[in-house]
Amino acid sequence: MGYRVVECSAATGAGAAEARAVLGQRLTLICGQSGAGKSSLLNxxxxxxDLRTGAVSRKFDRGVHTTIRAELLELADGGRLIDSPGIRALELGAIEARDIRHRFRDFQRWLLRCEYSACLCDGEPGCAVRAAVDAHQIHPDRYESYLRLLREVRERERERAHA
Ligand SMILES: Nc1nc2c(ncn2[C@@H]2O[C@H](COP(=O)(O)OP(=O)(O)OP(=O)(O)O)[C@@H](O)[C@H]2O)c(=O)[nH]1
Ligand SMILES: [Mg+2]
Ligand SMILES: [Zn+2]
Structure with missing residues (x-):
């Protein structure tokens, strides 16, 4: 999808220096699910x-939301990082249904090829995104995620229209 991925582990230290080098002196927000090891990596x-870290719940096999508020940290080497609480759920901000597909960077190269310029990529004939999914050029999970967001925004638009 065009993102650089650096695998790293706070436990073994593998990849940690490489990941740190990518961030450099910029201001970076560290985000992810609870228990992913964000605070551990900063440590x-x-x-x-010296951030607090918490063991992953055995029962639920996920983090226990140890970090409870975002915190800006000035590191000794000059970088600035924000540790943040684990993500529970994402909510879309103000976005219209027709704009969502433009936020999927892996859809970009297909969008102009949809037959209708106002295609919502939800079953319209001649939809290039759907064709790319069928041709294994777009991952089905991504398309599913797109349709889910589209549904969510449409519902919200409908609720608003009735309000
Ligand atoms: N095996 C392993 N365990 C790790 C690694 N990094 C962190 N942990 C452990 O995973 C648990 C969760 O780590 P945290 O650093 O608290 O996770 P977090 O992402 O800050 O979680 P929240 O603050 O709840 O959002 C702790 O018990 C860590 O010791 C790793 O690279 N490998
Ligand atoms: Mg944390
Ligand atoms: Zn389309």
């Missing part, structure tokens, strides 16, 4: 920040 990058 590896700068032990003096």
């Amino acid at each position: 590896v990058w700068d032990p003096s920040v």
Whole structure:
């Protein structure tokens, strides 16, 4: 999808220096699910920040929301990082149904090829996105995720129209 991926582990330290180098001196927000190891990684990058970390729940096999508020940290090497609480759910901000497909970067190269310029890529004839999914050029999980967001926004638009 065009994103650079750096695998790293706070436990073994593997890849940690490489990941830190990617961030450099910029201001970076670290986000992800609870228990992913965000705070642990920051502790590896700068032990003096000494953030609280929490074991993953055995029962639910996921994090227990140890970090409870976002915190801006100035690291000893000059970078600035924001540790943030694990994501529980994402909600769309103000976005219209017809704009969602433009936010999927893996859809971009197909969008102009849809037969209708106002295609919502939801079953319209001549939809290039759907064709790309069928041709294994777009991952089906991504398309499913798109349709889910589209449904959500349409519902919201409908509720608003009736309000
Ligand atoms: N095996 C392994 N465990 C890790 C690694 N990084 C973190 N952990 C453990 O995973 C658990 C969760 O780590 P945290 O750093 O608290 O996770 P977090 O992403 O900050 O979680 P929240 O603050 O709840 O959002 C802790 O028990 C860590 O010791 C890793 O690279 N490998
Ligand atoms: Mg944390
Ligand atoms: Zn389309």
